[in-house]
Amino acid sequence: MKRILRHLPAVAMTVLTAAACASAPAEGPDGPGQAADPQAGQPDEARTVDPGAPDGSAGPRIVQPGAPGEATRTYEGGPLDEIEGASHTEADVRFMQGMIHHHAQALEMTALVPERTTREGFRRMVLRIEISQTDEIGIMQTWLADRGEAVPHAGAHGGMPHVMMPGMLSPEQMRLLFDARGAEFERLFLELMIQHHEGAIVMVRDLFDTPGAAQESTVNFFANEVDADQTIEIQRMRQMLEQRR
Amino acid sequence: MTSVFTASRAAVGSLGAVALAAGVLVGADEVLAQVSDIAPPRPQMTWDPNDPRIGLGAGWLDAESAISGLEHLAAIPRPEGFYNPETPGDGRFSNTDVAFQDGLLYQGNYNGFQIWNVEQPSSPELRLSVVCPGGQGDVSVYRHLVFMSAQETRGRLDCGIEGVADSISAERLRGVRIFDLSDFDDPRQVAAVQSCRGSHTHTVVTDPNDDENVYVYIQGTGGVRPAEELTGCSGAEPEEDPNTSLFRIEVVRVPLAAPERAEIVSMPRIFADESGDMAGLWQGGDHGPGTQESRRTNQCHDITAFPEIGLAAGACSGNGILLDISDVTNPTRIDEVIDPNFAYWHSATFNNDGTKVVFTDEWGGGSAPRCRATDPPSWGANAIFTIEDGEMELAGYYKLPVPQTETENCVAHNGSIIPVPGRDLMVQAWYQGGLSIMDFTDPENPFEVAFFDRGPLSDSTRHTGGYWSTYWYNGRVYGAEISRGIDVFRLEPSEHLSEAEIAAAELVEVETFNAQLQPRVTWPDAVPVAQAYLDQMVRYKRILNARASELQAVLDRAAAGSATPADLEAAAVQVERDLAAIRTGALGGDPERMEKLAGVLRGLAR
Numbered sequence: 001m002k003r004i005l006r007h008l009p010a011v012a013m014t015v016l017t018a019a020a021c022a023s024a025p026a027e028g029p030d031g032p033g034q035a036a037d038p039q040a041g042q043p044d045e046a047r048t049v050d051p052g053a054p055d056g057s058a059g060p061r062i063v064q065p066g067a068p069g070e071a072t073r074t075y076e077g078g079p080l081d082e083i084e085g086a087s088h089t090e091a092d093v094r095f096m097q098g099m100i101h102h103h104a105q106a107l108e109m110t111a112l113v114p115e116r117t118t119r120e121g122f123r124r125m126v127l128r129i130e131i132s133q134t135d136e137i138g139i140m141q142t143w144l145a146d147r148g149e150a151v152p153h154a155g156a157h158g159g160m161p162h163v164m165m166p167g168m169l170s171p172e173q174m175r176l177l178f179d180a181r182g183a184e185f186e187r188l189f190l191e192l193m194i195q196h197h198e199g200a201i202v203m204v205r206d207l208f209d210t211p212g213a214a215q216e217s218t219v220n221f222f223a224n225e226v227d228a229d230q231t232i233e234i235q236r237m238r239q240m241l242e243q244r245r
Numbered sequence: 246m247t248s249v250f251t252a253s254r255a256a257v258g259s260l261g262a263v264a265l266a267a268g269v270l271v272g273a274d275e276v277l278a279q280v281s282d283i284a285p286p287r288p289q290m291t292w293d294p295n296d297p298r299i300g301l302g303a304g305w306l307d308a309e310s311a312i313s314g315l316e317h318l319a320a321i322p323r324p325e326g327f328y329n330p331e332t333p334g335d336g337r338f339s340n341t342d343v344a345f346q347d348g349l350l351y352q353g354n355y356n357g358f359q360i361w362n363v364e365q366p367s368s369p370e371l372r373l374s375v376v377c378p379g380g381q382g383d384v385s386v387y388r389h390l391v392f393m394s395a396q397e398t399r400g401r402l403d404c405g406i407e408g409v410a411d412s413i414s415a416e417r418l419r420g421v422r423i424f425d426l427s428d429f430d431d432p433r434q435v436a437a438v439q440s441c442r443g444s445h446t447h448t449v450v451t452d453p454n455d456d457e458n459v460y461v462y463i464q465g466t467g468g469v470r471p472a473e474e475l476t477g478c479s480g481a482e483p484e485e486d487p488n489t490s491l492f493r494i495e496v497v498r499v500p501l502a503a504p505e506r507a508e509i510v511s512m513p514r515i516f517a518d519e520s521g522d523m524a525g526l527w528q529g530g531d532h533g534p535g536t537q538e539s540r541r542t543n544q545c546h547d548i549t550a551f552p553e554i555g556l557a558a559g560a561c562s563g564n565g566i567l568l569d570i571s572d573v574t575n576p577t578r579i580d581e582v583i584d585p586n587f588a589y590w591h592s593a594t595f596n597n598d599g600t601k602v603v604f605t606d607e608w609g610g611g612s613a614p615r616c617r618a619t620d621p622p623s624w625g626a627n628a629i630f631t632i633e634d635g636e637m638e639l640a641g642y643y644k645l646p647v648p649q650t651e652t653e654n655c656v657a658h659n660g661s662i663i664p665v666p667g668r669d670l671m672v673q674a675w676y677q678g679g680l681s682i683m684d685f686t687d688p689e690n691p692f693e694v695a696f697f698d699r700g701p702l703s704d705s706t707r708h709t710g711g712y713w714s715t716y717w718y719n720g721r722v723y724g725a726e727i728s729r730g731i732d733v734f735r736l737e738p739s740e741h742l743s744e745a746e747i748a749a750a751e752l753v754e755v756e757t758f759n760a761q762l763q764p765r766v767t768w769p770d771a772v773p774v775a776q777a778y779l780d781q782m783v784r785y786k787r788i789l790n791a792r793a794s795e796l797q798a799v800l801d802r803a804a805a806g807s808a809t810p811a812d813l814e815a816a817a818v819q820v821e822r823d824l825a826a827i828r829t830g831a832l833g834g835d836p837e838r839m840e841k842l843a844g845v846l847r848g849l850a851r
Contacts, residue, residue: 061372061373061374062374062375062376063373063374063375063376063432064375064376064377064404065375065377065404065424065432065433065434066403066404066433066434067402067403067404067434067437068402068423068434068435068436068437068505069435069505070403070433070434071433072431072432072433072434075374075376124621127621128588128608128624131615131619131620132588132608132609132613135609135613135614136613138707139612139613139707142706142707146334205468208398208467208468209412209468210412211410211411211412212410214397214398215397215398215399215408215409216336217336217337217339217355217380217381217397218336218709220380220396220397220398221336221380221381221610221612222610222612224445224466224467224610225609225610225611225612228466228546228562228589228610229588229589229608229609229610231562231563232562232563232587232588232589233588235563236585
């Protein structure tokens with residue numbers, strides 16, 4: 001009984017909110033922060049509050065420190081959306097576009113797995129690679145689209161070879177993988193995917209070595225995560241290879 | 246343009262990937278047509294279909310929400326000028342981690358940090374905003390000093406906003422900044438400690454034997470800087486260069502009276518094995534034909550120090566490690582674990598006794614949705630280990646127990662202990678998965694005791710948002726969202742948590758709280774603390790009904806102020822008699838809680 005009662009207010013709240021949320025947030029002088037209470041439902045008593053300075057002064061104080069030991073000045077730069085130093089470069093765009101192709105080939109490789117081996121542990125590891133790289137393709141496509149850049153198609157063009165980036169499989173290597181089965185397939189897959197992942201890491205290194213590149217936070221963040229995720233996966237795959245000896 | 250988003254919403258799993266890889270970018274209908282010919286990926290988790298977090302309406306500032314076990318006291322919005330009203334997805338304005346001191350909340354972001362007065366959650370005050378770009382803005386506060394991590398190549402020594410274009414520049418800062426906030430009207434950057442990989446996170450560590458200095462561990466995960474920019478840096482593998490900047494952390498000593506003299510005093514190789522191989526945690530072996538040399542576990546993402554028990558836990562790339570920090574400048578590794586389910590060891594939290602440690606796995610890096618029904622529940626989750634004699638052993642996993650949508654980035658992230666005596670509770674951020682309070686008292690069977698969640702920022706666009714961290718500070722839960730504001734909560738009694746347990750937790754007051762500098766909590770000998778232990782034993786059916794009634798009567802009198810010392814002593818004696826019987830097996834019961842209860846009763850009697 002208690003369980004139902006505990007859930008009921010939340011359900012009632014969402015029902016009430018669904019009715020209320022048709023209204024757009026009010027644009028008051030304090031901006032969208034003064035919008036209608038986001039939780040219009042009954043049991044949620046949170047109120048959207050105004051963070052203005054209590055003494056009625058012009059607003060929050062914004063300062064910009066100097067280098068160590070130097071004086072701090074009032075921030076004169078206006079709204080923070082003028083922090084432009086961290087915009088993206090051509091190198092960032094090429095990295096994202098190239099990595100989409102790179103990831104796409106990894107997915108071509110993982111697509112071979114279901115029909116070539118049934119071992120559960122191996123398939124789970126492959127599932128992780130699949131989920132990670134599918135999602136990352138989406139992130140990269142969104143990043144490019146948001147910036148008005150060309151968004152590559154995430155797939156082979158009717159069997160035509162990819163532009164070769166570090167670590168990518170040659171047509172001969174793909175053929176070898178395609179023809180393999182069972183334990184031999186697994187071993188070959190691990191070796192080739194390690195090669196593939198190491199190539200991605202080289203691409204990240206090259207990006208960071210390019211002047212002006214990877215300064216924009218999202219690129220920096222994403223590139224670091226590709227590096228970290230794929231390094232871990234290489235470790236995992238090496239362990240699996242080791243266990244096969 | 247819609248096709249971009251549709252592609253990323255296509256079914257995951259081997260079959261969905263086939264559809265994605267095989268076809269060119271297509272419209273929604275065509276993708277769904279291809280996918281529908283094949284069986285959909287199977288769900289990997291089970292959940293309560295009535296969970297109110299399912300189906301919450303989307304919105305930036307008007308999303309629906311669901312709550313359980315908590316009272317939502319305030320939703321403090323972002324001040325104008327500190328967000329881009331066009332979109333919640335503008336990464337320049339992302340808020341990151343928080344720390345607390347003297348009722349003030351310090352919130353980092355990718356371009357500096359802000360200080361809020363949140364003592365009256367219904368009327369918060371933004372005290373100060375500090376502009377100093379460099380990402381990702383992990384902040385700590387200790388006395389008059391604020392520390393901030395900077396790792397990005399755009400960080401400038403002079404806090405400028407123009408970035409640094411040259412790949413080698415004397416103007417660049419990657420490392421830990423130190424600000425002196427003795428005077429809020431004149432905050433200053435007093436030091437900027439440069440490090441070879443920058444600082445992704447840092448950990449303030451106190452030395453109980455040293456009150457003149459505070460220490461900072463630097464965790465760098467970025468690329469290594471060229472030696473031309475910072476002398477001594479080297480990104481080479483250990484075989485090529487024994488002084489490589491990989492495979493280590495940096496330890497900074499900060500003189501409290503002269504923080505401008507902060508400097509790196511050691512660079513311990515915490516991954517080394519007994520033979521002295523600095524890459525000693527590497528598990529791999531021979532590479533096989535055609536494969537190249539590759540990088541190995543050579544960095545920590547974050548370290549949580551617990552000086553009062555002399556230990557720290559490091560979430561380090563492919564390993565979770567336990568460090569002995571009795572010598573603060575020379576932490577030594579005493580144990581390490583691997584977990585085949587973990588993608589990326591991210592952070593660690595001890596329980597208050599130091600007998601358990603929770604590691605989090607940030608699979609997907611935090612910007613990806615990893616709480617879908619098709620994502621396995623041991624991936625992107627918490628792994629709970631017991632610690633005994635300096636050795637860790639895996640006990641169980643915990644993940645947000647309800648699926649989130651494709652447009653909600655979600656994975657285990659930062660949290661802290663809620664100090665309820667007798668229980669191990671942790672409040673934790675799951676990005677757009679909201680916050681979840683986990684009970685891991687039984688580490689093999691963790692479960693959820695409370696939650697709060699909002700609908701996605703958008704139904705159609707995958708923004709990176711949600712809670713970066715949710716922490717407990719002096720009786721309240723604070724949740725800091727990346728692109729929304731700060732939420733303040735209070736615990737509410739439920740079937741999982743009694744009024745007394747909440748009151749006992751709210752008795753705990755600390756001046757300063759940094760999540761990675763874990764405090765040892767002790768509770769006063771107070772009635773709510775005793776009541777909490779009794780409530781627990783009754784709830785878990787580990788006390789004789791008759792004894793429980795007697796003790797309840799005594800506690801009721803104590804609460805009313807009418808219990809005499811003799812009453813309380815007598816109750817303590819009775820509890821201790823039961824305890825003796827429990828220990829010999831003559832009586833069923835809960836020895837740990839009974840012992841603690843006796844202690845509180847005796848304390849009350851004094």
